[in-house]
Each structure stands twice: as structure tokens, then as C-alpha cells.
Amino acid sequence: MSGSARSIGARAGISRPGSFRSLSHLAAAVLTLMTIALIPTAPAQSETTRIQRVVSPGGIEAWLVHDTTLPLVAMEFAFLGGAAQDPADKPGVASLASSLLDEGAGDLDSQAFQDKLAEKAIELRFDASRDMLGGSLRTLSENVDPAFELVRLSVNEPRFDDEAVERIRQGVLASLRRRANDPSALANLGWSAAAFPNHPYGRPVSGTLDSVLTITREDLASYAKKVMARDNLKIAVVGDITPEALAPKLDAMFGALPAKAELTPVPDVTPQGLGTVVVKEVDVPQTSVVFGGIALKRNDPDFIPAFVLNHMLGGSAFSSRLFREVREKRGLAYSVYSHLAPLDHAGLILGGTATKNDRTAESIDLIRAEYLKLLTEGPSEEELQDAKDYLTGSFALRFDSSAKVAAQLLQIQMDDLGIDYIDKRNELVAAVTLDDVKRVAARLKEHPDLLFSLSGKPAGIAPNGG
Numbered sequence: 001m002s003g004s005a006r007s008i009g010a011r012a013g014i015s016r017p018g019s020f021r022s023l024s025h026l027a028a029a030v031l032t033l034m035t036i037a038l039i040p041t042a043p044a045q046s047e048t049t050r051i052q053r054v055v056s057p058g059g060i061e062a063w064l065v066h067d068t069t070l071p072l073v074a075m076e077f078a079f080l081g082g083a084a085q086d087p088a089d090k091p092g093v094a095s096l097a098s099s100l101l102d103e104g105a106g107d108l109d110s111q112a113f114q115d116k117l118a119e120k121a122i123e124l125r126f127d128a129s130r131d132m133l134g135g136s137l138r139t140l141s142e143n144v145d146p147a148f149e150l151v152r153l154s155v156n157e158p159r160f161d162d163e164a165v166e167r168i169r170q171g172v173l174a175s176l177r178r179r180a181n182d183p184s185a186l187a188n189l190g191w192s193a194a195a196f197p198n199h200p201y202g203r204p205v206s207g208t209l210d211s212v213l214t215i216t217r218e219d220l221a222s223y224a225k226k227v228m229a230r231d232n233l234k235i236a237v238v239g240d241i242t243p244e245a246l247a248p249k250l251d252a253m254f255g256a257l258p259a260k261a262e263l264t265p266v267p268d269v270t271p272q273g274l275g276t277v278v279v280k281e282v283d284v285p286q287t288s289v290v291f292g293g294i295a296l297k298r299n300d301p302d303f304i305p306a307f308v309l310n311h312m313l314g315g316s317a318f319s320s321r322l323f324r325e326v327r328e329k330r331g332l333a334y335s336v337y338s339h340l341a342p343l344d345h346a347g348l349i350l351g352g353t354a355t356k357n358d359r360t361a362e363s364i365d366l367i368r369a370e371y372l373k374l375l376t377e378g379p380s381e382e383e384l385q386d387a388k389d390y391l392t393g394s395f396a397l398r399f400d401s402s403a404k405v406a407a408q409l410l411q412i413q414m415d416d417l418g419i420d421y422i423d424k425r426n427e428l429v430a431a432v433t434l435d436d437v438k439r440v441a442a443r444l445k446e447h448p449d450l451l452f453s454l455s456g457k458p459a460g461i462a463p464n465g466g
Helices: 025-038 093-100 110-119 141-156 162-179 183-195 209-214 217-227 243-254 303-315 321-328 357-377 381-393 395-399 402-414 421-430 434-445
Strands: 051-055 061-066 072-080 123-128 132-140 233-239 277-281 286-294 336-343 346-356 451-456
Touching: 051 243, 061 243, 061 402, 072 141, 072 402, 093 123, 093 132, 093 162, 093 217, 110 141, 110 162, 123 141, 132 141, 132 402, 141 243, 162 183, 162 209, 162 217, 183 277, 183 286, 183 346, 183 451, 233 243, 233 402, 286 357, 303 321, 303 336, 303 357, 303 381, 303 421, 303 434, 321 336, 321 346, 321 357, 346 357, 357 434, 357 451, 381 395, 381 421, 381 434, 395 402, 402 421
Parallel strands: 061 233, 277 451
Antiparallel strands: 051 061, 072 132, 072 233, 123 132, 286 346, 286 451, 336 346
């Protein structure tokens, strides 16, 4: 896995919606909280009252929250595909391409492009994950036109100049060298490689020291051409821009892209190596642990009950079973967590911790035992209610800035949950019953084994041993 195991499942708590309507009291409260968090005193009149579906004259759709509280506009957009579209022998193409989209476009070389951003205090960045290539924009509303023009250039006319490619490549290689000595990164990479051999999910998103050296300008241009298209584009906008003003700008930014992406089909997959332990020996005093197994994809009807179940296992920083048993009772680790990671082509439960080398075997035995115990016995009514109370009460914190609102709206679209999801999400969580959780636990118990990836010098556990 690239990055932390926790980051791969950031979307797990999101739920998605369906038709254009005013937000419920929950959504209005959420967006009001966003307004209050942004400035000390919010205006009496605020337009953060509903999500609107905006469709351009050319048929490009965006979800908009029109908010005049501050003279700012935040936009998140993404193309389906991501690093799963990398050539099998060249992992890292998507990641390198994303890092270069703001390094020169159209008639602007890298320095000129960056100068344009700086002149207007525009923030524009791109990133690639396993399943998507994403862009993020922040700008003052008075600078929306030049900001959107730079977005247009970056997605339609990226230059991939030799100088920029080599400079960014060297940065990626330096990062990869650092990660080669990072136990946490090594444990994540080891888990993905063991879980998904011969599958795109098993390859490192950022590539390898060898593969990054072989990526050519033609590889980058080919990736951009096949992935960045109108039919796999999702857009979310929040801030001081009206639907009428946004609609034609969507065509200006994205209308010239190809109508259809040329994506290579990615097969659905389940993790391999369950019940085994893989070890990467690193001479450090504690071992980094990543664990995971089979769970549910985001479109599964039982996903929300599974989300609640995971919160009781390891989703809560201070009250989960893993935290209580691993940290509080035994002092084996400072932190231990789990989360659902619903990728486009795999449903996973993932988690991690770090512990002293001589306590690693005890820690992983305890994690296994607590997971199986929860699946077998289920939670108590009190434990379930506490989990639901926390998950519903903390939901508004995901919307305390315009950037967070835009990111949430984008993920809701990516997961195809519908435009009314914010209205429904807390109701879905609150409706979960003990029978629902036990039903999901029974489903997960059909595949209860976990794959562990360790990086360190764990006592009594042989490298690559089962």
C-alpha cells in the first residue's frame, strides 16, 4: 500500500444520495457549522442551505453548495482510473503524471505556470490514488476566471516538459529512498504485494526505484489522454459562485476533453495470503504492523452496519476493543486502529499498530482473537448505542470548512450514493440494530482470517513465515 493503511479507507464513513432537493435539518446544521468555523461572526443571511446539481450546456455535471459567507471557491474533481491504470511493468505513471499537471501547460512552462498561481494566490494540486486521479482548487472568488483557466490548461494541455519531468522524477526517487527505510511504509507495501499478487492493487502507487526511472514522457501523455475524459469525471464546488456562473465554466474547463475514457478493465479481487504473516526485516527497536482481510464494498447493502461494527473493533481512538485490549490493558502499543477500505474492486478491513519487537507476536495474536471474538459474539446493546451516538454526533466535523465539504461531496459522487446522502447518512447509522450487526458479523466470519505484514525485527517470527 502506498501511504498509511489508514488513508486507504478514508471514504469508509461516507454515504451517498439521489435527487436534487433542499438539505434536511442535519445538512443545514452541518453547513452552518462550516460557516461558523470559517469566521468568528457569520452573516445573518447565508446560502449554505442546499446542494444543487449544476449541468453545463455541454452536459457536464457538478454538485454545488453556493455559499457567500466568504469570497472563496473550493473545487474538487476526479477522474476514475488512478494508479490501477498504470502499465503492469511501470507502476508510478499515474502518480508521476499527477505531480506534473501543474508543472507547465499550454504556452506556460513550469515557472510561468507557478507564477500565475502565485500572482493570484491560487492553490491547485493533483494526486493519484489506486482508483482515481484527483484535482483540488482553492481560490478567491474574484480570481475564479484565471483559476479555472489554469485548471483548463492543466487537464487539456499538460506539457510534460523534459526539465519538469526529470526534476519531479528526482523528487519521487528521493521519496522512495526514504520510504525504503521507513518501517510503516514497508509494512504497507508488503501487505499490498502479498494480498494482491498479479493485480494492479498489489503494485505501489508511487512506483519503485526501478520503474520510475523507466517512465517516459510518452507514458505520461498516454496515461493522461486515456484517463482524463468527460464520462469518468466527477466535480464538486463550494463557495461564492452561482449555478448560472458555474455552468458555462464547466464547459470551458472540461468540455474539450475526450468524451470517453480508454480504461483498461480492472478485475474484482479478494486479498490472498489470509491467515499468514509476512515479515520485512528492518533493524529498528519496534515492529510496524499492518493487518487486513475481506470485508464489504461500498455498494453492499450491509456496508453501514459493517461500518458501525468496525467502529467498535478499532474505529474509535479511545473506546474501541482493540484500543482497550492492546493499549489500555496491556500497554502493547500507543495506537491501534482498524477501518473499512472499500476500493472500487475490493472490499477490505485494514488496520495497523506498532509495538516492541519482543511483544509483536503477543500483539498480533490479540488482534486476531479480538476480531474473531467480535464476529462470533457480537457487541452488547450498550456498545452498539455508544458507537452510533459517536458516529452520528461526529459527522458534522467532516464539514467544518469549504474544502472538507467539497471533498465529501466529491466522494459521495465517486461512491454513487446520491445527492441526498448527507440527509440520510445519520438516519442510516441510527437505524442499525443489533440484529443488523450480528448479520454482518456472520458474513465477515465466513472469511475471518487476517493477513499480517510486519516490518522490524519481531521476536519469534521468521521472515516471510506463516
